[in-house]
Amino acid sequence: xxxxxxxxxxxxxxxxxxxxxxxxxxxxxxxxxxxxxxxxxxxxxxxxxxxxxxxxxxxxxxxxxxxxxxxxxxxxxxxxxxxxxxxxxxxxxxxxxxxxxxxxxxxxxxxxxxxxxxxxxxxxxxxxxxxxxxxxxxxxxxxxxxxxxxxxxxxxxxxxxxxxxxxxxxxxxxxxxxxxxxxxxxxxxxxxxxxxxxxxxxxxxxxxxxxxxxxxxxxxxxxxxxxxxxxxxxxxxxxxxxxxxxxxxxxxxxxxxxxxxxxxxxxxxxxxxxxxxxxxxxxxxxxxxxxxxxxxxxxxxxxxxxxxxxxxxxxxxxxx
Numbered sequence: 295x296x297x298x299x300x301x302x303x304x305x306x307x308x309x310x311x312x313x314x315x316x317x318x319x320x321x322x323x324x325x326x327x328x329x330x331x332x333x334x335x336x337x338x339x340x341x342x343x344x345x346x347x348x349x350x351x352x353x354x355x356x357x358x359x360x361x362x363x364x365x366x367x368x369x370x371x372x373x374x375x376x377x378x379x380x381x382x383x384x385x386x387x388x389x390x391x392x393x394x395x396x397x398x399x400x401x402x403x404x405x406x407x408x409x410x411x412x413x414x415x416x417x418x419x420x421x422x423x424x425x426x427x428x429x430x431x432x433x434x435x436x437x438x439x440x441x442x443x444x445x446x447x448x449x450x451x452x453x454x455x456x457x458x459x460x461x462x463x464x465x466x467x468x469x470x471x472x473x474x475x476x477x478x479x480x481x482x483x484x485x486x487x488x489x490x491x492x493x494x495x496x497x498x499x500x501x502x503x504x505x506x507x508x509x510x511x512x513x514x515x516x517x518x519x520x521x522x523x524x525x526x527x528x529x530x531x532x533x534x535x536x537x538x539x540x541x542x543x544x545x546x547x548x549x550x551x552x553x554x555x556x557x558x559x560x561x562x563x564x565x566x567x568x569x570x571x572x573x574x575x576x577x578x579x580x581x582x583x584x585x586x587x588x589x590x591x592x593x594x595x596x597x598x599x600x601x602x603x604x605x606x607x608x609x610x611x612x613x614x
Contacts, residue, residue, distance in 0.1 A: 300325065301337050308341035312351035363536035369510040378509050379502035381539065382523045382532030389424065390415040391490055392449055395442065396483035398429055402471060411522050411530045412493045419528035422493035423520075427468040431461050432487060434469040434477055442485035453488035461492070499524045502531055510539055 304321050307313065318338050322331055345351065350358070357364050388411040389401060401410070410429075412422045436442050439456045443449060499522045500509055512518055513536060523532035 297330070297333075300330065301333060304334055304337045305341040308338040309345040310352050312342050312345060312354075314338050314342055363540055365510065365514055365536060365539060367514070369507045369539075373506045373510060376506040377502065378500050378504040378506060378523050378534060379532065381506060381509075382502070382534045383538065384532045386411060386530055386533050388413050388530055389489070391421055391493075392486055392488050394445070394483065395433060395478065395485050395487060398433060398487065399471075399474070399478075399483070402426065402429060402433075409520055411533065412489055413530060417528075420499065420522060420524050420530045421490075422495040423497050423522065424489055424493040427465070428461060428492050430468040430471070430474065431464075432456065432492060433474045435460055436487060437478075437482060437485075441487055442482060443488065445484040445486060449486065449488055453490050455491045497522070500534075501526065506539075509534060513539060 300321070304317070307317055311317075318331075318334050321334050322328060349355070387401065387405060387407060389398065391412055392415040408426045409423050410426070411420060412424050413419060414421050432441060436456060439460065440454045441456055443454070498512060498516065498518060500512070502523050502525060504523075509521065512521065519536065521534045522530055523534060525531045
């Protein structure tokens, strides 16, 4: 009976958590004998393979329930035929390199994004990215360090800077918007901030036609949280986050849509937009440009299937 109980406990743990080698070693050390090594190994692998047929392991299920954007070691095979433009979020909220304090406050109040593409205030081309935490610290402490510039006249060259120690003093925490609003006066809202010293000008970008497998490996190997997609002329046309690369979605792993929907849904529950006019939403000073996402979804041609991209609207920049 003891042997059956040992094999049953091994099978239960292996099927629940999908642990293989480490579990087998732990069970062998608990028994203090190598006599049952072969039955333990066979039980562990059989339980794991059987469980994989029906569902994911307990830890994988909890990762899905918590919506943690955890990427597997290698991309799914469905990604081999996809490009960055198929999965990117083309409803992008960007900031200009020279912004007013009031516009920055409106942007931060209106979204929960943790980083923003930065575009040139004249040419509108992509010049870098800036983190939300940096913007919060700048708005709270920038006035004391002379970062705020007058609303009229030329922008100072070189732009005023804040000591790096001040930017990271409370990292990873940063001031709340309530504290910022309480600190700033109405006259400060018209002041300007040159974001050039505070943005990342050397971050990774990919073109719209870049292979999705390459994008996936960039996220995995470089630990990226967001990746701007830039057109050939330097314009921001989209943002890719970790959540955009997660394939398993609410539609289910084995669900296949067969109706005449204007999009094609693959078995992994992801959808590809067939046609869209991609604009950049820019909030800034008087020379800003405003755009809105306009999807012109067309009937998928047979030659386009199978295709996939996203199920539902993703955030422009993910918090996780």
